[in-house]
Amino acid sequence: MNKGNNPSVETRRPDRAALIIAVVLAAIAAVIFWDVSRLTGLAGYSQVGPMTVPYAIACCLIALAVWTAIEAWRGDFPEREHQQAGPVVWIVAGLAAQMLLLNTLGFSIATGILFALTARGFGKRRLWLTVPVGIAFSFAVWAVFAKLLQLSLPAGPLERLFF
């Protein structure tokens, strides 16, 4: 893929992150090839079976991976804004906490923690205040959706206390 590195763009350097994207696209294609190779013998009399379309998609992904690699090598990707890792970690932690606590502690407490950690990601640092606020708000939402709109939202100790 050195061919893309022609003299007119030598001021731009290869974009490593974009090269990783190219590798990931190729890896996805490889996974599809591997998975499709298991589905054999069901092509029917028209040679068109469940593997035809995934196979075509994987071929296109390979082509896109090569194209991405060329653009990455030339540095053709647009400049990226600086990303702060801290807030992202807080919010992802909130989502992970909700996912893991949902079925044991119930909707209100788990979602209250998500609420507080998201607010933390946006700069509200006082967790001792935001967690209770989040739980109270989530509980109100739970009451409306689970009781009024009959949506099945998992109940925990807090919900069982009231209903």
Added chain:
Amino acid sequence: MGTFDFLLQGLLVAAQPMNLLYALIGVTLGTAVGVLPGIGPALTVALLLPVTYQLDPAGSLIMFAGIYYGGMYGGSTTSILLNTPGESASIVTALEGNKMARAGRGGPALATAAIGSFVAGLIATLGLAFIAPYIVKLALVFGPREYFALMVLAFVTVSSAFGDSTLRGLTSLFVGLTLACIGIDQLTGQARLSFGVPDLLDGIEVTTLAVAMFAIGETLFIAAQGDRGPDKVEAVKGSVWMNAADWGRSWKPWLRGTFIGFPIGAMPAGGAEIGTFLSYAAEKRLTKHPEEFGNGAIEGVAGPEAANNASAAGTLVPLLTLGLPTTATAAIMLAGFQQYGLQPGPLLFATNPQLVWGLIASLLIANFMLLVLNLPLIGLWVKLLTIPKPWLYAGILLFATLGTIGANPSVFELGMLLAFGLLGYVMRIFGYPIAPVVVGLILGPLAEQQLRRALSISQGDVTVLFTSPIAAVLLVIAALALIVPLILRARGRGEMLAQLAASED
């Protein structure tokens, strides 16, 4: 029966008290959520989908129609009062509208946007009602290969015809198509790409993907920009009513915007944005007050806003008559239909006319409700704009996860929500468009089905795809829509296309 009779019947369905109530709830919720900054119509519809889970199909779709139109109205309020560039279909409205608000003419700007949306919504919905039966007739002669060609065209226009890079548009589309392969194959029942995980056998939920990509991806992206200080909300000073000069300068742009926006939305040619840009350019050329453009010209709000709503109604033409979603919003609406086992398309008009015409009629009713609801309540909507970011985004994530939990309260589903949220975040960093992923996921299986049917009929002969005149023409248009922008970009003319990019839906 003619269109009029069907429409009257539809009005009878939509005018039942319960359905009126659903429409009212829909428009109120839609406006309230659509007003929130950072939430476009696609996310509004995806977030509010769970509210409709417990209703019957007719009631649910009527509420949905209200949410859709309400979300469009709410978005224009945001862009006039809060200059948030990059926020979906009303970027152009922000150009002139925000200038008007700063000059203390926010009231008339909101009024012309609201009334323009009403006029456009009315004409375009009637247009939908009158065109739909003809397209349905046309669609009945379509075979699998014509449908396949139509879907290829939709894929190309959604992913790569507009936006700043063919490569990234296509990559997004193929990520969506790959996700679409996951689960049980519809024709042979074999499990594909599910790796023995039972949760994956059903495939990936469109709403999970859309909510994750739009809500969680966007939240992470905004959070990662750090604190940029609060956005400035322009206060609405003075009267919200327009004076005679405003009316005189607005009515032609409303009509022109409608006639520009509706056909563009009705063709499988991507989002509402293109119409708004064309309408803005037309108004700029035709105005008698060229000096005002760039400083708050009312024509620059009236035209694009009408075009925006007209093409939103226009996208319902391919959605209802062909089952073909051409925007992310339409893709989520299609998911809303599918949750009741309804597949929009020519057959739905034949098998369930009450539902389809009730939906079209309730769009008309929702439009009236919005006009009545919006202008007097503008103070309330402005208050929603001032919610501080931490609470706003915490609330968005609460409701985003609520929808997923309500549909399927499993750890696995929430894990997918988180994973796709991170994917959406990374795609935003690198400038990949989001809409093609959603459209690819929902349209991929349909396209595959039609392709395999076509090839089964021809016993594997690929040339059959090109031998039908309709399919051949559609595929040629698709090829042109792919190649011409590539050449334009290579020649350095890509900026114009980047401006026409469909950012959210």
